[in-house]
Every structure is written in C-alpha cells, then in structure tokens.
Amino acid sequence: MKTSFKNFRSQNNGAVLIIIMWIIAILSLMASGLAYRASVEAKLTGYRLRQMESETEAKASINKTLFNLRTIIGESTTSKKTLLSLFCKEDIGSILLTTSVSDEERKININMASRELLLEIPGLDEDTVDSLLDWIDKDEMRRPDGAEKTYYRRLNDPYPCKNDKLETVYELNLIKGFNDALIQKIRNTITVFGVGKVNINTAPTQVLNVLGFDEMLADKIYRYRLGEDGEDGTEDDGIFEDINDIIKNIEEFEYIDLAETAMIENAISNEWICVKSTCFSVETQATGLTMAKKVIAVVTFDEDNKIKILSWQIERLASSDTAYSNKGKY
Ligand SMILES: [Ca+2]
Numbered sequence: 001m002k003t004s005f006k007n008f009r010s011q012n013n014g015a016v017l018i019i020i021m022w023i024i025a026i027l028s029l030m031a032s033g034l035a036y037r038a039s040v041e042a043k044l045t046g047y048r049l050r051q052m053e054s055e056t057e058a059k060a061s062i063n064k065t066l067f068n069l070r071t072i073i074g075e076s077t078t079s080k081k082t083l084l085s086l087f088c089k090e091d092i093g094s095i096l097l098t099t100s101v102s103d104e105e106r107k108i109n110i111n112m113a114s115r116e117l118l119l120e121i122p123g124l125d126e127d128t129v130d131s132l133l134d135w136i137d138k139d140e141m142r143r144p145d146g147a148e149k150t151y152y153r154r155l156n157d158p159y160p161c162k163n164d165k166l167e168t169v170y171e172l173n174l175i176k177g178f179n180d181a182l183i184q185k186i187r188n189t190i191t192v193f194g195v196g197k198v199n200i201n202t203a204p205t206q207v208l209n210v211l212g213f214d215e216m217l218a219d220k221i222y223r224y225r226l227g228e229d230g231e232d233g234t235e236d237d238g239i240f241e242d243i244n245d246i247i248k249n250i251e252e253f254e255y256i257d258l259a260e261t262a263m264i265e266n267a268i269s270n271e272w273i274c275v276k277s278t279c280f281s282v283e284t285q286a287t288g289l290t291m292a293k294k295v296i297a298v299v300t301f302d303e304d305n306k307i308k309i310l311s312w313q314i315e316r317l318a319s320s321d322t323a324y325s326n327k328g329k330y
C-alpha cells in the first residue's frame with residue numbers, strides 16, 4: 001500500500017513538473033512575442049519620425065526658397081539664369097535636401113489656350129481638344145467632337161461635366177479621350193497655371209514648336225539664350241527683355257530669315273508669348289538613409305507681393321531610386 005502511494009506521489013510530481021515546464025515555455029514564448037512586437041513598433045515609430053522629419057525639412061527649405069523667389073518676382077523678365085540661381089542643395093545630418101524652381105509659363109496653359117494652339121500639341125487631336133474645351137466652358141453646348149454632361153452622365157460610373165478650369169493636369173483623366181499614356185506624353189508641354197502666355201526666355205524647344213516656331217528657329221532661340229559658352233545659367237546668357245525686340249536680339253547673334261521672322265510676328269500678334277513669368281513650381285526633395293520625399297508647391301504672388309499657394313503635393317519616393325549615403329553620393 002505504501003509502495004503504491006509512493007508511486008502515485010512520484011507520478012503526480014512528474015505531471016506537475018511537466019505542467020510547470022509547459023507554463024514556463026508558454027510564458028517565454030509570449031515574452032519573446034511581446035519583445036518582437038515591441039521591437040517592430042519601435043522600428044515603425046522611428047521610421048515614421050524620420051519621415052515626418054524629412055517632410056518638415058522639405059517644407060522649411062521650400063519656405064526659404066519662396067522668400068528668395070519673392071525678391072526676383074519684381075524683375076521685368078524671368079530667365080533660366082535667375083531660376084537656376086535659386087537652386088540649392090543642403091546636407092542636414094542624415095538628410096540631403098535639393099530645391100529647384102521652374103516657371104509654369106515655360107509651358108502651354110491648357111485652361112487658356114485657343115483651339116488652334118491646343119491642336120498643335122503633339123498627341124492632341126480634334127476629339128481630345130473639343131472634349132477639353134467643353135469640359136472647361138460654362139455652357140452645355142457640345143462641340144462636334146466634344147462631350148458635355150450627357151456623355152458623362154451615361155458612363156457606368158457617372159460624374160458631372162466640370163464646366164470650369166482644370167486644377168491639375170491629372171484632371172485630364174476625367175475628360176473623354178484622355179488616358180494616363182496621353183497625359184504622360186503631353187505633361188512636359190502643358191500646365192494649368194499661369195497667365196496663358198509662354199515665356200520665350202524659359203520655354204523648352206518642344207513648346208516653342210507648338211507656338212509655330214520650326215526646329216531651326218527654336219534652336220536659334222535656344223542658342224541665343226545659352227550665349228557664347230553654350231551653357232545655361234552663366235554670365236553671357238541672352239535674355240529677351242521685350243517681345244518686340246526678339247527678332248533684333250536674335251539677329252545680333254545669327255542670321256534670321258523672312259519665314260522665321262513671320263513665325264515670331266505671328267506668335268506676338270496672337271499674344272502667345274511673354275518675357276516674364278508669374279507662377280512658379282518649387283520642388284524640394286528630401287533624401288534620407290531609408291526614405292525620400294518630394295514636396296512640390298506651385299505658387300504665385302498677388303499685387304501686394306504676398307505668396308499665394310496654388311497647389312501643394314507630397315510624394316513618397318522609393319528609397320532605392322534615391323539612395324543617399326553619408327558619403328554624400330546622390
Ligand atoms: Ca461645357
């Protein structure tokens with residue numbers, strides 16, 4: 001009897017020991033699980049903090065550039081040289097900031113361009129141009145190849161026709177005939193900001209072509225702007241100060257024929273060109289060790305020289321595209 005009681009106690013002790021071991025194992029698993037979660041949370045918090053930090057730095061850099069931009073807005077012309085002088089690159093701890101400024105008047109403002117000019121934009125045709133004009137005009141009278149509310153109401157996912165100006169070029173996606181591929185094709189030629197004239201001091205050659213300047217003339221304008229050294233942003237850059245002097249300015253530099261003269265006169269009489277810009281795109285990229293962000297602000301200045309923000313956009317970039325190391329490589 002004694003022996004069987006002893007056996008029972010020893011078996012019971014063994015079972016208790018196994019239960020205790022299980023409890024210890026479960027507790028240690030729970031502890032390591034909690035530790036893992038805590039470590040993930042800590043990493044995420046650190047990442048979020050760094051993201052906020054880069055965004056804050058980018059905004060601070062934009063504000064500083066806006067201050068400098070205000071000083072050039074009073075000038076009678078806007079040239080590439082002036083805009084390039086606003087470029088800055090700063091190294092703040094583990095974050096590299098680059099800020100650049102470009103003017104919106106270097107492109108065609110599709111909110112204000114005539115049908116004739118819109119049709120010159122490579123990629124646009126009668127259908128897309130009429131649909132764009134119907135989207136912007138206040139009335140409900142459909143152009144031959146356009147679309148008003150009746151078209152948009154019949155879509156599977158209907159929405160109204162805006163009958164107003166576009167606020168971003170991506171709004172084109174809502175208009176009949178436009179898609180992502182077409183927007184990508186034309187986005188460097190068009191804008192939705194500005195006074196509706198193209199600045200001949202800053203427009204790229206493909207925009208000059210849209211204005212009716214052939215490649216030879218567009219190249220002459222481009223060479224005049226670069227100056228003798230063939231570089232942008234240097235002392236010898238040519239700047240057009242008055243649209244009525246464009247022909248005279250180029251002639252001082254190289255020969256210009258009658259057909260080219262007619263192209264410039266046509267652009268002037270149609271009021272397509274100017275020498276000063278009013279809307280600017282300030283772009284700051286903040287690149288850290290693990291992430292990069294881009295902040296783009298489009299701004300203008302009112303009559304009291306106060307900054308008016310027209311659009312503000314924050315993009316998160318893939319860190320692999322913008323790798324930045326402490327060695328300063330970028
Ligand atoms: Ca309309």
Ligand SMILES: [Ca+2]
Binds near residue numbers: 226228231233235
């Ligand atoms: Ca130059």
